[in-house]
Every structure is written in structure tokens, then in C-alpha cells.
Amino acid sequence: MNFIDKLLHAERLNQSMLCVGLDPEPSKFPGAWKGDASRILEFCQAIVDATRDQVIAYKPQIAYFAAHRAEAALEQLIGHIRRVAPEVPVILDAKRGDIGSTAEQYAREAFVRYGADAVTLSPFMGFDSIEPYLRYEDKGLILLCRTSNPGGSDLQAQKLASGDMLYEHIARMAQGPWNKTGQLALVVGATFPGEIERVRELAPTVPLLIPGIGAQGGDAAATVRAGWRAEGGKTVAPIIVSSSRAVLYAGSGDDFAARAREAAMAARDELNRARP
Numbered sequence: 001m002n003f004i005d006k007l008l009h010a011e012r013l014n015q016s017m018l019c020v021g022l023d024p025e026p027s028k029f030p031g032a033w034k035g036d037a038s039r040i041l042e043f044c045q046a047i048v049d050a051t052r053d054q055v056i057a058y059k060p061q062i063a064y065f066a067a068h069r070a071e072a073a074l075e076q077l078i079g080h081i082r083r084v085a086p087e088v089p090v091i092l093d094a095k096r097g098d099i100g101s102t103a104e105q106y107a108r109e110a111f112v113r114y115g116a117d118a119v120t121l122s123p124f125m126g127f128d129s130i131e132p133y134l135r136y137e138d139k140g141l142i143l144l145c146r147t148s149n150p151g152g153s154d155l156q157a158q159k160l161a162s163g164d165m166l167y168e169h170i171a172r173m174a175q176g177p178w179n180k181t182g183q184l185a186l187v188v189g190a191t192f193p194g195e196i197e198r199v200r201e202l203a204p205t206v207p208l209l210i211p212g213i214g215a216q217g218g219d220a221a222a223t224v225r226a227g228w229r230a231e232g233g234k235t236v237a238p239i240i241v242s243s244s245r246a247v248l249y250a251g252s253g254d255d256f257a258a259r260a261r262e263a264a265m266a267a268r269d270e271l272n273r274a275r276p
């Protein structure tokens with residue numbers, strides 16, 4: 001099954017647009033685990049076990065593993081997700097972007113080593129930096145378009161000679177000529193609902209990965225209204241609304257996994273209530 005079919009299936013199965021971002025930060029771990037990077041796998045597994053029926057996807061961020069020499073834990077974590085939540089797609093958040101020959105290695109890392117269903121990419125280096133990933137025809141390529149951080153405007157909101165802002169141009173490319181496999185998606189921050197709406201106009205059918213609810217203060221209801229599209233009750237353009245810290249660190253004691261579940265359920269319900 002390709003990435004978008006998996007997404008649509010998980011959305012229906014778990015009635016959810018919520019993605020839990022797996023960004024393990026040992027200094028924020030609960031109780032006696034605080035500061036202990038050897039608990040990364042156990043911590044993330046507990047979060048997955050507590051939320052696996054609440055999510056459309058999981059999004060591990062590779063830096064949180066690599067920084068602690070915990071790439072093996074990331075491989076094991078993805079194996080764990082495959083066992084306990086086989087229908088939930090895994091998005092490797094790596095934000096890669098490099099020339100074609102190096103991109104081939106990054107694509108292999110994401111799709112062969114980690115076996116992810118999708119990877120986040122920076123499109124800054126142009127189409128030939130994306131092309132090697134397109135050879136994995138069933139896999140999702142999620143291009144940064146209008147990111148959630150304040151500095152996202154520095155480049156993405158600059159006007160091009162065509163009159164488009166850079167992020168608008170990226171949205172057009174993803175809907176059109178770059179979308180050779182039909183598996184492209186775009187990142188648009190929940191902190192910019194106006195821009196989510198604009199991206200939806202330019203890219204009416206591509207899935208959107210929308211981080212920025214929770215810790216970054218984005219408006220969950222505005223996000224759904226701006227980004228989710230359905231026809232006859234069926235989703236035509238899914239959204240993957242991602243939250244990391246607000247779920248992972250909802251509790252700081254022994255009951256951290258139960259607190260994470262509550263936070264995920266609350267976020268999922270809030271998103272569902274906002275469906276038009």
C-alpha cells in the first residue's frame with residue numbers, strides 16, 4: 001500500500017488526524033529516567049503503546065536519536081511500531097536536502113535502513129535533489145513549504161519574479177510537475193492558518209503535514225478548517241496534524257504514558273470537532 005492510501009486507512013481506522021511526533025529529549029524524561037539517554041527506546045515505546053489507537057501517523061525526528069548515538073533505538077522503535085500499530089504510517093522527520101548522488105544515500109537511509117513510509121525533505125536545492133527519493137514509488141516525500149517557525153518567513157515569504165511567494169511556488173510544484181508518483185505532501189505550520197488556506201488553494205489534493213499545535217501555540221480548529229477537505233464524507237486531502245512536546249511531556253511522573261494518552265485523545269477530539 002502506498003503512503004497516501006496508508007494515511008487514509010489510518011485516518012479512518014483511528015478516526016484521527018493527529019500525528020504524535022517522537023522527539024525524545026532525556027532532560028524531559030519522567031522521574032528516575034530524567035537525563036538518561038539509555039531510556040530513549042523504552043520512553044518512546046511507552047508513548048506508542050499508549051497512543052497507537054489515537055493517531056494517523058508517528059513522526060520520529062532523527063536528530064533526537066542521532067544526537068545520543070541512539071540510531072539503533074530508532075530502528076528498534078520503528079520495528080515496535082510495525083508490531084503494535086502495523087496500520088499506522090511512520091514519517092521519518094529528517095528534513096534532508098542535497099545533490100542527487102548524496103540524496104540517493106539519504107533515500108536509502110530513510111526507506112531501506114529505517115523502512116519509513118515517508119520522509120521530510122527540504123526542497124531548497126531543487127528538483128534534482130528530490131528525484132532520487134521518487135524512485136521509491138510508494139513512499140511519501142513531504143516537502144517543507146511554509147514552516148511553523150518565525151524565521152520561516154525569511155525565505156519562504158519572499159516574492160519571486162513570477163509574483164508568487166517562494167512557499168506558493170513550492171506548493172504549485174508539489175501539486176503539479178514534481179509530483180511524479182502522486183505521493184508528495186507539504187509541510188505547513190499550524191501557526192500560519194492563512195497560509196494553510198493558500199497552500200490548499202494551490203495544492204488542493206496533496207496531504208499536508210501540519211506541525212505547530214500544542215507547544216508552538218497553533219490553533220487546532222483553524223488548522224482543520226483551513227486544510228482538511230472531504231467530499232461526500234470521504235477525505236480527499238488528508239492532513240497530518242503533528243504534536244510532539246505537548247503529548248510526550250504531558251506528565252512528568254510514573255503515569256507519563258497515561259498523561260500522554262489523555263493529551264493525545266484531547267488533541268484528536270479537538271481536531272475531529274473542527275471538521276466542517
Ligand SMILES: O=C(O)c1cc(=O)[nH]c(=O)n1[C@@H]1O[C@H](COP(=O)(O)O)[C@@H](O)[C@H]1O
Nearest residue numbers: 061120147148189211214215216243244245
Ligand atoms: O517537519 C516538521 O515536522 C516540522 C516542520 C515545521 O515547520 N516545524 C516543526 O516544528 N517541525 C517539527 O515538529 C516538531 C515540534 O513539535 P512540537 O514539540 O509539537 O512543537 C519538531 O520535531 C520539529 O522539527
